Amino acid sequence: xxxxxxxxxxxxxxxxxxxxxxxxxxxxxxxxxxxxxxxxxxxxxxxxxxxxxxxxxxxxxxxxxxxxxxxxxxxxxxxxxxxxxxxxxxxxxxxxxxxxxxxxxxxxxx
Amino acid sequence: xxxxxxxxxxxxxxxxxxxxxxxxxxxxxxxxxxxxxxxxxxxxxxxxxxxxxxxxxxxxxxxxxxxxxxxxxxxxxxxxxxxxxxxxxxxxxxxxxxxxxxxxxxxxxxxxxxxxxxxx
Numbered sequence: 001x002x003x004x005x006x007x008x009x010x011x012x013x014x015x016x017x018x019x020x021x022x023x024x025x026x027x028x029x030x031x032x033x034x035x036x037x038x039x040x041x042x043x044x045x046x047x048x049x050x051x052x053x054x055x056x057x058x059x060x061x062x063x064x065x066x067x068x069x070x071x072x073x074x075x076x077x078x079x080x081x082x083x084x085x086x087x088x089x090x091x092x093x094x095x096x097x098x099x100x101x102x103x104x105x106x107x108x109x110x
Numbered sequence: 111x112x113x114x115x116x117x118x119x120x121x122x123x124x125x126x127x128x129x130x131x132x133x134x135x136x137x138x139x140x141x142x143x144x145x146x147x148x149x150x151x152x153x154x155x156x157x158x159x160x161x162x163x164x165x166x167x168x169x170x171x172x173x174x175x176x177x178x179x180x181x182x183x184x185x186x187x188x189x190x191x192x193x194x195x196x197x198x199x200x201x202x203x204x205x206x207x208x209x210x211x212x213x214x215x216x217x218x219x220x221x222x223x224x225x226x227x228x229x230x
Contacts, residue, residue, distance in 0.1 A: 001173060003156070034215035038157075045206060045223050046157065051216030089157050093215060097170050104156040 004029065004090055004102035011108040017078040020105045022090035023071060028100055030071035034093035037066060037075045040104075041086045049088075050075060077107075085109040112136040114207050114221035122201075122228050128194040132207030132221060139188045140165055143212040146190045148181060150203040151223075158203075162210070163190055197228045 005023040012018040022029065022037075029035055033053045038046035048057050050066035053073060063078045073092070077084055090102040118130035132146070139146065148160040161171035163181045171179045180193040194201060204225050208217040 036215040036217065038217070040157075045220040046217075047220075048216045048218055051214055051218075055216075057216065057218065091157075091159065091215070091217075096173070098172060099159040099162075101157045101159055 001028075001094055001096065001098060001100045004092060004100055006088075006090060006102040006105045008103070009106045009108065011110055012077075012080045013110045014080055014082065016080050017076060018080060018107065020075045020077075020088050020090075020107070022073040022075070022092075022102045024073075024092050024100070025071055027096075028071075028092040028094040029068065029073050031095060032093045033068065035066070035068060035073040036091055037064075037073075038089045038091070039084075039086045040089065046089060080109055082109050112209065112219045114209065114219055116205060116207050116221045116224040118224060118226070120225060120227060122197055122226060123230050124198055124228055125196055128192070128197050128201060128226055128228070130192045130205055130207075130224065130226070131189050132191070134188050134190070134209075138185075139183060139190060140185045145210045145212065146181075146183065147208045147210055147217060148192045149206045149208060149217075150201075151206070152200075152203040160192065160194075160205075164212075199228050202226065202228045 037050040040046040053068045054066040145162040147162040178195045183190045204223040206223045207221045209219045
């Protein structure tokens with residue numbers, strides 16, 4: 001299975017909105033609504049930000065939202081804040097009953 | 111509050127078997143409808159899903175690691191374990207354990223991670 005495709009880096013200024021894409025295939029992202037997103041700060045464990053494409057766990061800011069179109073899922077962060085600077089990863093279920101991560105995206109808040 | 115804690119040797123020799131344990135506290139590992147997951151992250155690189163075990167004992171592995179991986183559960187100790195055989199330097203990584211609820215894609219709870227270095 002190949003890793004999902006994410007941009008290596010994105011950036012935005014405080015208050016702006018950014019979107020991170022996660023492109024898979026008709027064998028993973030395109031088939032199931034089982035895509036989740038994680039935020040990882042340096043030296044820390046990943047934190048769940050979005051699950052099942054667009055659901056937010058309790059305690060996660062509503063500035064984070066998710067969506068999916070075809071084989072591509074997206075994470076949007078609105079009202080960008082300094083503490084949003086981190087690495088972000090997507091993961092999807094596959095038709096082989098396995099899971100595959102994206103390569104990760106480094107978000108820089110300018 | 112559910113907590114997961116990885117433990118095991120921080121240094122493993124090439125060709126040997128890496129063995130890690132994840133101790134679960136705050137909930138029973140044999141509770142129905144949960145998957146117990148292993149994930150790793152080589153230094154400076156991205157996350158890789160290794161595999162998971164269902165509360166019933168069913169396992170699913172990353173195809174690229176399948177021939178070398180075994181995940182098992184010890185309900186008496188409320189732990190689940192990872193064994194990775196024939197390791198090389200490429201297996202050097204921070205290893206995380208996590209939990210996912212059946213019917214959801216979210217890995218809600220994670221351990222803090224443990225660094226395993228493969229070196230002679």
